[in-house]
Amino acid sequence: MTLDAVLSRIDTDLTGATDRLMELMRIQSISTDPDFAEHCQTAADWLVADLQSMGVDASKRPTPGHPMVIGHVDGDGPHLLFYGHYDVQPVDPLELWDRDPFDPELQETPAGTVIRGRGSSDDKGQLMTFVEACRAWKEVHGSLPCKITFFFEGEEESGSPSLIPFMKENADELRADVALICDTGMFESRVPSIVTMLRGLLGEEIHIKAADKDLHSGMYGGISMNPIRVLSKILAGLHDDTGRITVPGFYDGVTELPDDIRAQWQGLAFDHAAFLGDVDLSHPAGEQDRTPLEMIWSRPTCDVNGIWGGYTGNGFKTVLPSEAHAKVSFRLVGDQDPHAIRESFRAYVTEQLPPDVEATFTGHGTGQASVTETTDPKFEAARKALSDEWGISAAYVGCGGSIPIAGHFQEILDMTPMLIGFGRDDDQIHSPNEKYDLESFHKGIRSWARVLDAFCS
């Protein structure tokens, strides 16, 4: 009965909730680009004010990078921590957007109404599902159902450089019974899901240098080494013909799926042809002896994310470049050690260099893979709450993406992360024309109300 009142309140205030989300989306909180640092401050201020308007004791907490937002509400029963990130990815290439990425709007599509704009799905829309559930609860009951800590980060999309020190310094303040994280999606875009396995990440940038300046490729071509030739040969050799990664020691720590997770996944009839078909592909390109679900959730990968050098402008220039560069990322699983792989990768690249060529490296973020046990009865309670809301039995799933804080909650704060999100495969997160279905937002808010009810009453 009381839950019904909260759900009704959510339904009647959906326009208000959507307007608030769009206000937050108008703030250009791109964390990776220093030019947007002020906007990250503005987003943090906006969240502090919004939490305060609900009676939450909220503050903006400085870090050497972008600020954290922390809010507390006292109460009885379990102590829940809720995490989301208010920063977003850059918007380029801007010309592929159908509108200003920071001027969100509701759009009608054949699949329903969507909230279009940067951050709608990753992660402002998802973050606000929990905030709006709390707002509705407060409006109906006058207080929140239990002790809640809100924890919003502004550096998730740029490797979270301030996160570990902040978590260590504020461990006592942050520690709760469970960490709820809303930054993931639904299986096949329709099955409500709790993610129990996330991949880790390692980013490396390679800079290859040969001659001390760009050269005329007629005058010097043939006698001098081209660094793009060196780089492309090394990159091409990172996979063998079966899709295995060739970096020595790369598979150390890669574990086979635990039996319970394998059993959970066997119940999921993953339609990989549809998944690939949606993006105009057809052939699973990973390790050829693995299933499509293993390829995206439980096997490690290596991908070149960017490659540049030489002349790439209009027309043609017969140049022999002096430098070539690439950004390479690895998704990690099991107990793979990102630092060991970094060392091995650098040595592997360096030993393949011909005379006159040198390589330097810039390291980017690292994070280990994480697996969550679902033995705490809260997991089954959350699964039932999600199933009730969506009318489909909720699933335990993996996620190929990386959310390093999930592992930090386990290691630094000894807390269990519970990852529940309402994104869809076609949300175009990190890409032009990002969207969040209004249904994801609405039912996401309702889902959290049900989870709060299940945990706290």
Ligand code: BES
């Ligand atoms: N929300 C994503 C994680 C995600 C990706 C969830 C795909 C569901 C599907 C998160 O914000 C993200 O993009 N994480 C980065 C890692 C970070 C260290 C840059 C990622 O996975 O690339």
Ligand code: ZN
């Ligand atoms: Zn995200």
